Amino acid sequence: AQTVTQSQPEMSVQEAETVTLSCTYDTSENNYxxxxxxxxxxxxxxxxxxxxxxxQQNATENxxxxxxxxxxxxxxxxxxxxxxxxxxxxxxxxSSGGGADGLTFGKGTHxxxxx
Amino acid sequence: GAGVSQSPSNKVTExxxxxxxxxxxxxxxxxLYWYRQSLGQGxxxxxxxxxxxxxxxxxxxxxxxxxxxxGGSVSTLTIQRTQQEDSAVYLCAxxxxxxxxxxxYFGPGTRLTVL
Numbered sequence: 001a002q003t004v005t006q007s008q009p010e011m012s013v014q015e016a017e018t019v020t021l022s023c024t025y026d027t028s029e030n031n032y033x034x035x036x037x038x039x040x041x042x043x044x045x046x047x048x049x050x051x052x053x054x055x056q057q058n059a060t061e062n063x064x065x066x067x068x069x070x071x072x073x074x075x076x077x078x079x080x081x082x083x084x085x086x087x088x089x090x091x092x093x094x095s096s097g098g099g100a101d102g103l104t105f106g107k108g109t110h111x112x113x114x115x
Numbered sequence: 116g117a118g119v120s121q122s123p124s125n126k127v128t129e130x131x132x133x134x135x136x137x138x139x140x141x142x143x144x145x146x147l148y149w150y151r152q153s154l155g156q157g158x159x160x161x162x163x164x165x166x167x168x169x170x171x172x173x174x175x176x177x178x179x180x181x182x183x184x185x186g187g188s189v190s191t192l193t194i195q196r197t198q199q200e201d202s203a204v205y206l207c208a209x210x211x212x213x214x215x216x217x218x219x220y221f222g223p224g225t226r227l228t229v230l
Contacts, residue, residue: 033216043204045221052216091158097216100170102148102160 002027002094006106013082014114020067021077021109023092029053033095034068034075035103040088048090051075079111087113117141119222121207127228128197136192136225140209147190148210148219149182153203164190165212176201197229 003026013019025034036048051059051068058066063080079086089110093103120139128134140147149161161174164184175182179198184190194201204224210217 035218037221043206043224043226045206045208047218047220050218095216100163100165102150102163102174103158103219104160105158107157 002029002032002096002104004092004094004104004106006090006092006109008109009107010110010112012112012114015082015084017082018078018080019082019111021079021090021092021111023075023077023106025073025075025092025094027073027094027096029096031097033097034066035093035095036064036066036075036077037091037093037105038086038088039091039108045091049077082113084113084115087111119207119209119220121205121222121225123225124223125226125228127230129230130199131196133193133195134197134227136194136205136227138190138192138207138209138222140188140190140207141220142188143211144209144220145187145212146210146217146219147184148208149190149192150206150208151176151203152206152224156203158206161192194227197227199229202227202229 005024032053034051037045038048049061065078067076089108091108092106122137147164151159162182166187179195182192204226206224208219208221210219
């Protein structure tokens with residue numbers, strides 16, 4: 001079974017700063033998919049970014065980018081120029097593909113952006 | 116277009132009562148997922164439907180939990196004889212179901228409180 005670990009329960013940074021959220025995972029699979037989801041107080045889980053393990057290039061979506069280290073089984077999320085609206089729970093998630101096993105989530109990191 | 120919707124938004128029930136939670140996926144999405152989010156357990160994958168079929172029900176926490184999907188669209192998660200430990204947010208997600216890995220789009224969840 002896969003496991004996903006987020007070692008930072010809570011982080012707080014000032015608006016406009018850059019912040020990095022950590023995620024490590026454990027799997028014996030070679031092909032898999034990794035995701036970062038954001039969950040604001042509204043409870044709606046929103047996809048931030050995804051990465052296919054077979055791709056060496058790190059995924060980027062505007063202010064959000066990942067540092068994917070396959071050998072180290074590490075998948076960190078970098079948020080640049082942080083904004084107040086980035087305040088939320090952030091969950092790292094793993095999928096082996098195919099859908100039947102669903103997503104395996106980490107415990108989450110509560111990110112607070114201070115004005 | 117319309118996203119995933121869930122009803123009710125909140126449900127308060129008494130221990131021992133049965134509850135039904137409903138999920139309306141994005142139109143055309145053939146894959147549907149149920150997750151449970153609780154303080155103690157984090158986010159747990161419960162069950163996956165491809166069309167009307169759920170190939171693996173082993174993720175359901177107990178035999179008091181059942182889920183069905185009819186017409187390849189709406190799904191209901193039923194909890195019989197509710198217990199206090201069933202209190203959680205129940206999240207539903209859908210995906211197109213056409214690729215090896217599809218992004219899952221989440222609904223706002225149903226917060227269940229068992230008194």
